[in-house]
Amino acid sequence: MQAAQLSxxxxxxxxxxxxxxxxILDAMARPGRIVSVAGASAPGLSDAxxxxxxxxxxxxxxxHLAVPEAAAWLAFHCGAPHADKAGCAFAxxxxxxxxxxxxxxxxxxDYPDRSATLVVExxxxxAEGSALTGxxxxxxxxxxxxxxxxxxxxxxxxxxxxxxxxCAGDRLACLPRSTRIGGA
Amino acid sequence: xxxxxxxxxxxxxxxxxxxxxxxxxxxxGYQVPFASREMPMPYGWGTGGVQVTAAILMPExxxxxxxQGADDTTNAVSIRRFFARVAGVETTTAxxxxxxxxxxxxxxxxxxxxxxxxVYQVPIPEPLRFLEPREPETxxxxxxxxxxxxxxxxxxxIARHGRVTTSYAYPVRVEGHYVMDPSPIxxxxxxxxxxxxxxxxxxxxxxxxYAIPPHTKVVxxxxxxxxxxxxxAPQTCALCGAADSYLDEVVTDDAGGRMFVCSxxxxxxxxxxxGLRGPGLSVAAGDVA
Numbered sequence: 222m223q224a225a226q227l228s229x230x231x232x233x234x235x236x237x238x239x240x241x242x243x244x245i246l247d248a249m250a251r252p253g254r255i256v257s258v259a260g261a262s263a264p265g266l267s268d269a270x271x272x273x274x275x276x277x278x279x280x281x282x283x284x285h286l287a288v289p290e291a292a293a294w295l296a297f298h299c300g301a302p303h304a305d306k307a308g309c310a311f312a313x314x315x316x317x318x319x320x321x322x323x324x325x326x327x328x329x330x331d332y333p334d335r336s337a338t339l340v341v342e343x344x345x346x347x348a349e350g351s352a353l354t355g356x357x358x359x360x361x362x363x364x365x366x367x368x369x370x371x372x373x374x375x376x377x378x379x380x381x382x383x384x385x386x387x388c389a390g391d392r393l394a395c396l397p398r399s400t401r402i403g404g405a
Numbered sequence: 406x407x408x409x410x411x412x413x414x415x416x417x418x419x420x421x422x423x424x425x426x427x428x429x430x431x432x433x434g435y436q437v438p439f440a441s442r443e444m445p446m447p448y449g450w451g452t453g454g455v456q457v458t459a460a461i462l463m464p465e466x467x468x469x470x471x472x473q474g475a476d477d478t479t480n481a482v483s484i485r486r487f488f489a490r491v492a493g494v495e496t497t498t499a500x501x502x503x504x505x506x507x508x509x510x511x512x513x514x515x516x517x518x519x520x521x522x523x524v525y526q527v528p529i530p531e532p533l534r535f536l537e538p539r540e541p542e543t544x545x546x547x548x549x550x551x552x553x554x555x556x557x558x559x560x561x562x563i564a565r566h567g568r569v570t571t572s573y574a575y576p577v578r579v580e581g582h583y584v585m586d587p588s589p590i591x592x593x594x595x596x597x598x599x600x601x602x603x604x605x606x607x608x609x610x611x612x613x614x615y616a617i618p619p620h621t622k623v624v625x626x627x628x629x630x631x632x633x634x635x636x637x638a639p640q641t642c643a644l645c646g647a648a649d650s651y652l653d654e655v656v657t658d659d660a661g662g663r664m665f666v667c668s669x670x671x672x673x674x675x676x677x678x679x680g681l682r683g684p685g686l687s688v689a690a691g692d693v694a
Contacts, residue, residue: 236411242460249427250618250619285595330549
């Protein structure tokens with residue numbers, strides 16, 4: 222076993238996980254807001270994505286991991302089963318590896334919550350670009366999105382659809398399916 | 406010596422609740438099923454609120470717990486002390502100092518701010534349950550946005566009584582989509598649900614979680630020609646004189662004497678600390694101050 226897959230977990234899983242979750246909760250409740258999360262690192266993943274996986278994934282969440290270098294780390298720290306795109310609760314990777322969005326579970330009309338969450342690794346994350354409106358946003362927010370057209374198609378399916386956690390370095394922002402995506 | 410894990414719940418349970426909370430925020434007003442655990446209080450005593458609070462608390466939080474607006478009733482005290490013990494968090498009765506507020510059946514009078522989270526205890530999460538007892542039916546009604554049954558109930562109130570008679574747990578429509586039960590808060594509190602804070606709802610016995618992000622449209626159901634009215638007793642608070650807070654009616658003797666006081670004890674105490682006073686016990690039965 223390599224040291225890299227054994228290390229990089231939260232030093233104090235209960236408390237660090239609580240703080241990381243509050244940042245993710247804040248970001249999901251306020252789409253477009255960029256927050257930072259600390260305390261985790263994984264080979265091949267941003268620190269933010271590593272923190273998301275430690276906070277939310279475990280033996281109950283099949284993960285579609287499009288980053289092979291992180292597979293052993295994920296197995297050790299989360300025990301999450303591997304899944305293909307159609308059977309996953311979480312999918313992790315760069316946009317080009319995760320797209321197109323068709324195969325992922327989007328929930329059902331009776332249970333829209335049974336949809337995947339995409340953890341998208343971005344080269345950078347800035348409060349510029351697409352104009353976002355909707356629940357959690359006071360007026361308008363701007364956020365650099367990986368593929369606004371595909372994400373508009375996702376938003377049209379509300380209440381079904383995918384929810385995204387965009388990661389870059391130690392920062393993340395969320396795009397729930399409830400957010401309306403305007404121009405730019 | 407035995408110690409609890411931080412905030413009592415085991416980590417896998419917290420992760421399960423946290424995943425439910427994130428999906429709930431992504432679909433505002435929709436009831437997410439979750440695997441509600443046994444808690445150290447019986448069902449019906451706030452286990453849903455306690456599970457949500459336990460899943461969101463950080464060591465740095467300051468927790469306030471209120472029951473019908475009061476910090477000092479038995480169950481509010483009991484839950485506050487529970488979290489002080491198992492999470493080591495600071496607790497407070499001051500609304501503006503709290504970062505997490507767990508509430509049974511009231512929204513604080515003091516407007517909440519961006520850094521705060523309001524956790525509601527919910528007995529029956531399904532707003533249609535009293536009209537349709539079957540879960541598969543109500544779930545399908547939400548899926549199809551088939552809310553005619555609820556509008557008929559409100560219409561029949563108006564036809565029989567001249568107004569909607571629902572005075573608490575008044576149904577709301579969230580972002581023009583899901584009809585939601587705001588928990589048994591008075592209808593007076595409904596307008597407060599468009600706020601800057603995050604609102605999370607936990608029903609432990611019924612095993613549902615739902616959420617309203619900040620700045621979300623929450624509209625109480627009504628008709629164009631019979632608009633929603635958030636009602637309150639016309640009196641002012643006998644203790645602090647507030648004319649715009651929700652009042653409790655307190656029976657003071659066995660001759661029909663009564664007084665009206667703020668339900669929100671921190672709000673009322675804060676006004677009295679600033680020197681504001683109401684008419685007191687001198688108000689006789691039936692008087693409107």
